[in-house]
Amino acid sequence: MGFKINSAMWNSIFAVPACLVDEHLTRLSGQQLKVFIYVLRHNDEDVDEKKISSGTGMSVADVKDAMSYWISEGIILRDGDSFQVKNEKQTEQKKQKEKSIQTEKTKTATTVIDAPVIQPTYEQIAARLLEDTTLKALFNEVQIKLGRTIGYSDQAKIIMLHDDYCLPPEVILTILEYCIKNGKPSLAYAFAVGKDWANEGINNLDLVDEKIKELRADERMWKKFEAMFTVDPPRYTDFRFSFLKKWRNVNKQSFELIHYAYELTIEKINKPEFRYMNTILESWKANDYKTPEDVIKDKENGKNNSQANGKNNNVRNFGNGNNKKGNGNNKNISYDSEKVRLSAQAPIEYKRRQRNGK
Incomplete structure (x- = not known):
């Protein structure tokens, strides 16, 4: 048994691009489909986010998020505050203008320039995807890894990592995988990590692999330190770990000796103050104490x-x-x-x- 549209409904119609069904339908959410149909129906009008929100029953925030998909695919174009489905008669002049904006942002060196990074607009994201097919493939890979479609904010972060922080797609994906395995499947977190690593000069797969190995070793070090405690282990902070890393890697002091210094600290001042511990352990290092028994x-x-x-x-x-x-x-x-x-x-x-x- 098949389905057909009631012929009485054909009194007023509008065309739907075949690509909607052929290329996008399997990937679309209900909200993305709703905004597309609404803009398509009112394509000869000035349609802004508020009108789309009113006409679809969606919030303005949901409209923005759903619209970012179509803009990134180059199907819907934004003109000021209004939206239009792409017209093949779009002027070449507008294309060249968008391309020149992005050309200025293209990386010319492997180092990161210490300058303010501006989040790209909807139009700039769309232009970059038309220019560089690898970015479109990168977006698809990111969506697969996250198990969801990505909106404007996430797309902008990927573009900034690629264009402003000079990270190639394979590095961005590796950073995202690392964040997901650490229980933080967020592009906001991946962006922060990628930004820090780029500023450290970590911009290729070999350097990224070395960094991840170092971080894994750090995680094992802290877990081994925690295992010394039967109850109430100290909470991890970067400040505390910097001391532990120094005691282990620089002073070459054992976990047993560090744990003994922790116990003495609690006994003396009744709180886990790592600076106080550092005073004790530095004194023991000067006296060449290797174990709690030596002390x-x-x-x-x-x-x-x-x-x-x-x-x-x-x-x-x-x-x-x-x-x-x-x-x-x-x-x-x-x-x-x-x-x-x-x-x-x-x-x-x-x-x-x-x-x-x-």
């Missing part, structure tokens, strides 16, 4: 030496016959130490107390 052993030796020194001081004070009253080196001594010593060694003599002088 404990040296602490015990210090106590024993302190006790021994205390005994020696007592012997010097009370067992030296030279410390007699009147000796020039000890003028302030008010007792005869030799007399005290002899008195202490003499046999104990008991005497009965006499009453009334008897």
Whole structure:
């Protein structure tokens, strides 16, 4: 059983481009199809986002997002605040103007210029996709990896990574894969990562692979540190990890020693202050302590030496016959130490107390 349109509806019609069905229908969301049909119906009018919102029952934000698909495909053109379905009679002059704008943004070197990056407009994105077919393929790959269509904001971020930060498509896709595997399937996050890496000069696959290996090693380092705790491990922050990386990679200190410094820090100041830990660990590095046992052993030796020194001081004070009253080196001594010593060694003599002088 097939379906047909009621012939009574043919009193008023408008044409639909065949490419809508042949190329786009399988990829479209309901909202993208609605905005296209509405603009197509009113193609000879000035149609802005508010009118499309009113005519389709969609919010203005949803209209913008849905419209970005058609603009990126070059099917709908934006003229100021209004939209029109692409006309094959579009002037060559407008094309050349859009192309010249993008030509100025084309990369001329592999380094990133330290200048403000301006988000491209709808028209500029559409022009770039017409100029560079690899960008269109990149958009499709991104949509496959994210499992959804991408709107204007996401498209603009991809264009900026490619044109302004000089990252090739394969690098952008690798960065996106890394973010997705880290549980952050967001182009906003991927853009921030890509921007930072580009500014570090990481702009090819070899450098990206090295960076990802380094980050994976960092993740393993922090997880191993966390595994030292049975309860309440410290929360990860970049600031804290910078200390851990220094202790492990520069000071070559063991996780056991670092964990012991953490316990002492909690004992002393009752909070996980990594700067306080750093003071402890730097002191241990200066004393060449390798393990917690080294710290404990040296602490015990210090106590024993302190006790021994205390005994020696007592012997010097009370067992030296030279410390007699009147000796020039000890003028302030008010007792005869030799007399005290002899008195202490003499046999104990008991005497009965006499009453009334008897």
